[in-house]
Amino acid sequence: MSASGTSMRRVLLVEDDDLLRANYQALLSAHRLSVCACATKAEATAAFAAEAFDVVILDVTLGHDYEAGFDLCQAFRQRRKITPIIFLTERDEDADRISGLRLGADDYLSKTISGSYLVARINALIRRIEAIAQGEAEVAKPAPQPDNTRLKIDERLSRAFWDGRPLDLSLTQFWILKDLFEHAGEVRSITELMRAANITVQPNTIVVHIKAIREEVQKSAPEFACIKSERARGYRWIDKP
Numbered sequence: 001m002s003a004s005g006t007s008m009r010r011v012l013l014v015e016d017d018d019l020l021r022a023n024y025q026a027l028l029s030a031h032r033l034s035v036c037a038c039a040t041k042a043e044a045t046a047a048f049a050a051e052a053f054d055v056v057i058l059d060v061t062l063g064h065d066y067e068a069g070f071d072l073c074q075a076f077r078q079r080r081k082i083t084p085i086i087f088l089t090e091r092d093e094d095a096d097r098i099s100g101l102r103l104g105a106d107d108y109l110s111k112t113i114s115g116s117y118l119v120a121r122i123n124a125l126i127r128r129i130e131a132i133a134q135g136e137a138e139v140a141k142p143a144p145q146p147d148n149t150r151l152k153i154d155e156r157l158s159r160a161f162w163d164g165r166p167l168d169l170s171l172t173q174f175w176i177l178k179d180l181f182e183h184a185g186e187v188r189s190i191t192e193l194m195r196a197a198n199i200t201v202q203p204n205t206i207v208v209h210i211k212a213i214r215e216e217v218q219k220s221a222p223e224f225a226c227i228k229s230e231r232a233r234g235y236r237w238i239d240k241p
Contacts, residue, residue, distance in 0.1 A: 008034040009126050012053040014044040014072065015088075016062045020111070024057070024088075027115045033122065041068045048076055053083060054129065055122050058105075060089040060096060070103055077104035084125035084171055088118070094204055101208045106172045107199055117200075124198040128158055128171050149239065150221070153178055162224075167216050172197045173209050180227060180237040189234040210235060 011028055015021040016039050025035045036053070038044040041062055048056070056076060062068035073085055087100045087108040100108045107121060152161040158174050160167045169177065179196035180188055188196075190203045199205075210227060217224040228236045 008032055009054040009122075010051065011035050011122065012044065012047055012056045013037045014039075014041075014056070014058045014062065014069065016040070016059060028119070028122075031119045031123075033119075041065060041072055044072055045075065048072075048079070052080070054126050056083060056085045057088050057122075058085065060087060060091045060100070070099060073100065073103045073105055081168065082129060082171075084129060086121065086125075088113075094202075097202070097205060098208050101170075101205065102212065104170055106170045108201070108205065121198070125171060128175075151177075151181055151226070153181060162217050162221060165220050167213075169213065169216060170209075172199060173213050173216075176206070176209050177213050180235060184237040184239065187230050187233050187236045193234070 009032075011033050013021065013024055013028070013035050015024060015037070018039070021037050021039065025037045028035045036047050036051075038047055039062070044058075047053075058069040058072055060067070060069035065071075069087060069089065073087070076083065076085060081104075084106045085104065087105050088111060089096070089108075090111050092110045097108045106125060109118065109121070150163050152164075153159075154161070155178070158171060160169060160174055160177055167177075175197040176193050179193060190206050193206050194200055197209075210229075214224065214227055217226075226237055226239065228238050230236055
């Protein structure tokens, strides 16, 4: 995988508009990113099956297929859970954003964002997956920690464990969980959680990520209630017996 070596980082770009696809490809190439650009769901599916990418960038609607990007996100996440997936789309309704994040995307961005912000976001995600890429050959297990909490954080692999079970979280969700846990007892504002996750999004996006974290832990611990909502202030990690 290129993230573990010195070769150029590989980005899978899926965009059906010819002009936009060319512009994005030129932008990313100028920042030393190697781009595989696809216009259709079939092309993207074949490309993803053929090689490992460091980051995937998806539009939601491809041609007449209104849900193509969502379908790709779900399929890609099932095949390779650690690959960061970014939606870059004109569809910025809350319902679409929530759908994309629930399918496992790490970010959901509007095409109105600047090119520099897009590149910064990609680079932030790549830096975070380097530890995972280097540790993929090892048996995943929580790193030793001096406390007796049921949550264990392995920062090297960007993984979290509850009662020894690895949590199926996106990288963004891992960063949010890590920030809450490391500031246990403190109210963490939406802005602080965005900063921890290296993203700038609508507040509702953070709400969706928090909900996804809770649901993932509750798969094995239905009583989980360590993340407390603080009305109009943010969220707080509280230790539960």
